[in-house]
Amino acid sequence: MDIQYVDTYELTRAGQEVHGQAPIDQFERLIEDLPEQADTMVSWTVKGEMDSFGQRFLRVHVKAAPMLECQRCMKPFEWPVDSHNRLEVVNSEAALNVDDAADADPDDAIIERILGSQRLDVLALVEDEIILSLPYVPKHDVCTLLSEPLEEEPDGDLARPSPFAVLGQLKKD
Template structure:
């Protein structure tokens, strides 16, 4: 089931166990994009499923996937970060229940939201995207960085900019001993 209206009734969605899904351009999420590089035509795919368990507790299961352009904090070049995030939210009747410990002993803690007849699904999707973006994004291996060698020869090589051995080469030898 797709969604044309971005608002849902959390009670109905959870009571009926409905599933909603969609695709939305990242440019729609102003809070997410603040301070990020241009995203082009990037899209986010999302799904939201409601559930009511045997004890009458209500849950929303949210999944979001997108390729977000970030700036590597090592080399400062843009790269696409594959984002795939899921969360479960317990729907509670009042704000007083938000901080209530509740739940089963030993059960994994679940975030809670107050039930609403008009919850903005896309705001929920944007929140999940924001929480999933790494605080310090970086490549696994920057494209312009020298490839690490397994023999340790690079640590003993002279500092090419100064023509003398690196002071860290001596530390590397000490660490091996």
């Protein structure tokens, strides 16, 4: 299904679901600082729902596999993204900034809000979900591409002398 825009009010009122796929290179903000991307697809599902209090929500599920650059070995690697998020749809910008943290149960997750629209750009929402799922400093769990393992700091008597040891000698004199 090739859907670009949805009416969040109708989607949540009717409990509808939309889904689709798009090539990863269609998400320009996502890939602008990333290494060259493979011909992978991004899959997404957006489902509207309304609770018994009339609150509107979107459940967003995104699957993607962007190529990132490991900051240890500087080699590209695939980062699997399987993001599930629930967003509250609000009617005004003032409602976006309401602080529910004081009233919220500490065990409950704080729900993010988006402004409802009759023309929500689904692909921009999907792109935001992927961007938020990326690590701040991407790296392999284990860099198998390094020719030598990363050196560990030696322990005990084999440790390098402190650069401040010279100052200790001056103090004794």
